[in-house]
Amino acid sequence: MTFDPRTLLDTPLPPGRPAACAGGGEGFLWLSDGPAAPGLWARIRAEHARTGLWPLLLDSRDPDDGELRPWASGELSPEDMSSPAAHEPAALLEQWWQEHTADEEGDDLLTAGGRAAVTAPFGRRWPGLAPGRPDGPDAGKEADEYAEFFGSLRPHLRLGLVPAASSADVPAVIGWEGPCNYDNDTAKFSAVLRTWEQRFGARVVAVGFDTLHLSIATPPVREEDALLVAAEHFAFCPDNIWNHGLASYAERLVGNHAWDFWWD
Numbered sequence: 001m002t003f004d005p006r007t008l009l010d011t012p013l014p015p016g017r018p019a020a021c022a023g024g025g026e027g028f029l030w031l032s033d034g035p036a037a038p039g040l041w042a043r044i045r046a047e048h049a050r051t052g053l054w055p056l057l058l059d060s061r062d063p064d065d066g067e068l069r070p071w072a073s074g075e076l077s078p079e080d081m082s083s084p085a086a087h088e089p090a091a092l093l094e095q096w097w098q099e100h101t102a103d104e105e106g107d108d109l110l111t112a113g114g115r116a117a118v119t120a121p122f123g124r125r126w127p128g129l130a131p132g133r134p135d136g137p138d139a140g141k142e143a144d145e146y147a148e149f150f151g152s153l154r155p156h157l158r159l160g161l162v163p164a165a166s167s168a169d170v171p172a173v174i175g176w177e178g179p180c181n182y183d184n185d186t187a188k189f190s191a192v193l194r195t196w197e198q199r200f201g202a203r204v205v206a207v208g209f210d211t212l213h214l215s216i217a218t219p220p221v222r223e224e225d226a227l228l229v230a231a232e233h234f235a236f237c238p239d240n241i242w243n244h245g246l247a248s249y250a251e252r253l254v255g256n257h258a259w260d261f262w263w264d
Helices: 040-045 089-101 114-118 139-153 167-174 186-200 223-236 246-251
Strands: 016-020 026-035 053-058 158-163 202-207 211-216 258-262
Touching (some): 040 139, 139 211, 158 167, 186 202, 186 211, 223 246
Antiparallel strands (some): 026 158
C-alpha cells in the first residue's frame, strides 16, 4: 500500500512520492520533488499529534549530482533495523565509549594513549549519563525555529514526512544508514535519541547522507554538565570530537540549542 500523507494532513503539500528502499519496495518516507518551502516544516510539525507524521529537512551527499543520495537512490533499509525499544541507551553509550577509547595496535588515527587524551579528563573511564533538564513546553517551538534557520542556510533541502510517534524514532523507521561505519542498526541510535528527547527536549529536524541535526529545547547550562553531554556525544558520534577534544567541544554545548553530528 502506497504511503500517502495527503490523506492525513490539513497542510497542502508540494508534489512528491514515496522514497524507494534498498529492497526495491517503498518504505515509510515520503519525499518532496522540490525544495521545502519556508515555514512548511513548522506547519506540518504542528499537526504531528493528530497525524503522527514527523517532518524532516533532507540533505543529500551531493546536491548537484541529481541522485539525491540516499533518499532517491534506494539506499534506505528499514527492514534491517530493530526496534529502539529493544536497546538500553545508557548501556549502548557505555559500550560505544569503551570501543572508541580503546587503543588498538596499528591504529593510524592516534598514537598510543592519544584517544585517552582526546577524552580527558575522563580518559577511558565512562563518566555516566549527564543530568537532564525537563522538557519544557517550548520544545516544538525550538524545533520550528531551528528548522526555519537551517532551511534558510540550505534552500535546496527537500521535505520528508515519516509516520513516527516521536522524532527520535525517525532514523530507524526510514532505515537511514548514516552511522553504518560504526553500527548498522540505526535503531540503537534512535534509542539514544529517545533519552535525549526526554532529558534535553531534543527533536530531529534534518538528516543528510551521514549527518544528523537536532534542535535542543533545554541544553546544558553548566560546564560540568556540558562535559558529560560531550562524553555522550563522543560515544554516539566520535567523528564530531577527534579533532577538538572533549573539553573544547563541551564549551560549545553550553546554552547551545542545536546539536549536529557527522559520521565519517
